Amino acid sequence: MAVQNNGSSESFIKIPEIKFTKLFINGNFVDSISGKTFETIDPRTGEVIARVAEGDKDDVNLAVKAARDAFDNGPWPRLPGCERRRIMMKYADLVDEHAEELAALDTIDAGKLFSWGRTMEVPRAAELLRYYAGAADKIHGETLKCQESFKHTRCSEPIGVVGHITPWNFPATIFFMKVSPALAAGCTMVVKPAEQTPLSALYFAHLAKQAGIPDGVLNIITGFGATAGAAISSHMDIDKVSFTGSTEVGRLIMQAAATSNLKSVSLELGGKSPLIIFDDADVDKAADLALLGGEICVAGSRVFVQEGIYDDLVKKLLEKAKAWVVGDPFDPTVDKVQFDKILSYIEHGKREGATLLTGGKPCGEKGYYIEPTIFTDVTDNMLIARDEIFGPVMSLMKFKTIEEAIKRGNDTRYGLAAGIMTNNLNVANTVSRSIRAGVIWINCYFAFDRDCPYGGYKMSGFGRDMGMDALDKYLQVKSVVTPIYNSPWL
Structure with missing residues (x-):
C-alpha cells in the first residue's frame, strides 16, 4: 500500500x-x-x-x-x-x-x-x-x-x-x-x-x-x-x-x-485475486478486508459485491479510504518504475470508462506515493480488471447470483488466491470448492501461516511454499533395491 x-x-x-x-x-x-x-x-x-x-x-x-x-x-x-x-x-x-x-x-x-x-x-x-x-x-x-x-x-x-x-x-x-x-x-x-x-x-x-x-x-x-x-x-x-x-x-x-x-x-x-462479498456479509468488515490490497501478489484487487449491499459497501469504502493518511513517510511505493506503472493503469481505467470513485493521483513532492484508488463501474474485460497492477488500485464489480460470482471469479489467467465473505456455510463451501486458486480465505484475508501451503493455479505458477510441501521441493526420491537371502540374484 x-x-x-x-x-x-x-x-x-x-x-x-x-x-x-x-x-x-x-x-x-x-x-x-x-x-x-x-x-x-x-x-x-x-x-x-x-x-x-x-x-x-x-x-x-x-x-x-x-x-x-x-x-x-x-x-x-x-x-x-x-x-x-x-x-x-x-x-x-x-x-x-x-x-x-x-x-x-x-x-x-x-x-x-x-x-x-x-x-x-x-x-x-x-x-x-x-x-x-x-x-x-x-x-x-x-x-x-x-x-x-x-x-x-x-x-x-x-x-x-x-x-x-x-x-x-x-x-x-x-x-x-x-x-x-x-x-x-x-x-x-x-x-x-x-x-x-x-x-x-x-x-x-x-x-x-x-x-x-x-x-x-x-x-x-x-x-x-x-x-x-x-x-x-x-x-x-x-x-x-x-x-x-x-x-x-x-x-x-x-x-x-x-x-x-x-x-x-x-x-x-502473479495474481488477480477475487474477493467475493455476499449480501449477508458484515459491510464494515468487508470494507476493511477489501482495503487490504496493494503491493502483494494475493491482493484482492477484483472486488465482487452482491447487488443487495453494493451501494452500502461503496459508501463505506469511500468513507474509510478518505480517512486514510496519504504519503506516510514510511510506506511509499517501492520504486519509480512501479510508481509509473500504477499511474499508467489508473489512466487506462479512466479511458476504458470505469468511474474513479476516489484517489488516482500521486501525492507529495518527493518519493513514490500514490493515493488509495477505487474504481466502480468496472467490467471484466477492462485492463484494470485483467492485469496485476501491484499497487493500491481496487476494481469494484456488482454481481447477482452465486453462479455468476463463481464464473467471473474464475475468469482470469491467474489462480493464486481468493476471498469469500458470507455467513452461509453452504455458500462458503460451494464457492471455495469452485474457485480455481491455491489459497481460499473465508471471512478473512492474508491469513498466512507457516504450516499452510501457499502457491497458485494456472498462470500463477506451480509448486508450494510453506508447510511440509515446501520441503518436498528440495528433496529427491531415490529407490534402492537389494536382493535378499535365498534370492536367485545372489
Missing part, C-alpha cells in the same frame, strides 16, 4: 548504518568481478541509500562453484539432521536479536512500515527458520514390500544446488520461505534478491556465517534479473530454481531451465 491508516509518523526510527554492500560468496563478502555497483534507492525520497555490488554471470559462476563444492564435498548435506536443526535455530535467534536493524533496512530499502517489519515480518521470518529447523531431523525414508526376493528402500535426499530468486515486496519473509526448507533438506544455494531490496539479504548472509552455516552453503548475488537472474536460471550446475515474481519472468526462467539442464523449477507468480 502507499498509505497508512492510523496517521502515525515513524520518523523517530534511527536510520541504520549500511554495513554490507558486497556479494557474499563462499563465506566472504567480495566485490563483483567487473567492479560494477548499482544504486539502491530510498522510495520515501527517491534518494540513493548506498551503492551495492552488481553481480553478473561471472559472479554467479563463482557462487555456484562454491555451492557445488559445499554440496559435493562439504559437511552440510552430510550432517545429522539434528545438527542442521541446531545451527538453524541459532540462525533464527540471531535474526531475532537484530530484528530492529533488519526492519529498518527494509523500511529504507523497500518502503516497508517499520512497525510491521519489527513486530511482524522479521519475527515471522525467524519463525520460518525454526519451523523448518524442526523438520531437518524428520526427513525419513521407508521400506516397501516388493517382489519376494527384493527389499525396496525409498530414500529422500537433498536435490543439490538451488537458485533462489526473490521479489522486493516481502524481502525477509520470502527470503526465508525459500532458504529455510532448502537448508533443512541439506541443499546448498545461491540467492539473488530483488535489485530494489538487496540490503537485508546481505545482512542475513552475515548472520548465517555467525550461526555456523558452513562456507559455500548460502551465497548471495546482488544484481539484475536480466544478468544475474538469467545466469542462475540457465546454469548447468544448478539443480533447481525457485522463483517468486511476475508471470512474464517466470516464463523466461522455465525456458532457461528447459534449454540448459532441465533443472526442476517452482514458480510463485
Whole structure:
C-alpha cells in the first residue's frame, strides 16, 4: 500500500548504518568481478541509500562453484539432521536479536512500515527458520514390500544446488520461505534478491556465517534479473530454481531451465485475486478486508459485491479510504518504475470508462506515493480488471447470483488466491470448492501461516511454499533395491 491508516509518523526510527554492500560468496563478502555497483534507492525520497555490488554471470559462476563444492564435498548435506536443526535455530535467534536493524533496512530499502517489519515480518521470518529447523531431523525414508526376493528402500535426499530468486515486496519473509526448507533438506544455494531490496539479504548472509552455516552453503548475488537472474536460471550446475515474481519472468526462467539442464523449477507468480462479498456479509468488515490490497501478489484487487449491499459497501469504502493518511513517510511505493506503472493503469481505467470513485493521483513532492484508488463501474474485460497492477488500485464489480460470482471469479489467467465473505456455510463451501486458486480465505484475508501451503493455479505458477510441501521441493526420491537371502540374484 502507499498509505497508512492510523496517521502515525515513524520518523523517530534511527536510520541504520549500511554495513554490507558486497556479494557474499563462499563465506566472504567480495566485490563483483567487473567492479560494477548499482544504486539502491530510498522510495520515501527517491534518494540513493548506498551503492551495492552488481553481480553478473561471472559472479554467479563463482557462487555456484562454491555451492557445488559445499554440496559435493562439504559437511552440510552430510550432517545429522539434528545438527542442521541446531545451527538453524541459532540462525533464527540471531535474526531475532537484530530484528530492529533488519526492519529498518527494509523500511529504507523497500518502503516497508517499520512497525510491521519489527513486530511482524522479521519475527515471522525467524519463525520460518525454526519451523523448518524442526523438520531437518524428520526427513525419513521407508521400506516397501516388493517382489519376494527384493527389499525396496525409498530414500529422500537433498536435490543439490538451488537458485533462489526473490521479489522486493516481502524481502525477509520470502527470503526465508525459500532458504529455510532448502537448508533443512541439506541443499546448498545461491540467492539473488530483488535489485530494489538487496540490503537485508546481505545482512542475513552475515548472520548465517555467525550461526555456523558452513562456507559455500548460502551465497548471495546482488544484481539484475536480466544478468544475474538469467545466469542462475540457465546454469548447468544448478539443480533447481525457485522463483517468486511476475508471470512474464517466470516464463523466461522455465525456458532457461528447459534449454540448459532441465533443472526442476517452482514458480510463485502473479495474481488477480477475487474477493467475493455476499449480501449477508458484515459491510464494515468487508470494507476493511477489501482495503487490504496493494503491493502483494494475493491482493484482492477484483472486488465482487452482491447487488443487495453494493451501494452500502461503496459508501463505506469511500468513507474509510478518505480517512486514510496519504504519503506516510514510511510506506511509499517501492520504486519509480512501479510508481509509473500504477499511474499508467489508473489512466487506462479512466479511458476504458470505469468511474474513479476516489484517489488516482500521486501525492507529495518527493518519493513514490500514490493515493488509495477505487474504481466502480468496472467490467471484466477492462485492463484494470485483467492485469496485476501491484499497487493500491481496487476494481469494484456488482454481481447477482452465486453462479455468476463463481464464473467471473474464475475468469482470469491467474489462480493464486481468493476471498469469500458470507455467513452461509453452504455458500462458503460451494464457492471455495469452485474457485480455481491455491489459497481460499473465508471471512478473512492474508491469513498466512507457516504450516499452510501457499502457491497458485494456472498462470500463477506451480509448486508450494510453506508447510511440509515446501520441503518436498528440495528433496529427491531415490529407490534402492537389494536382493535378499535365498534370492536367485545372489
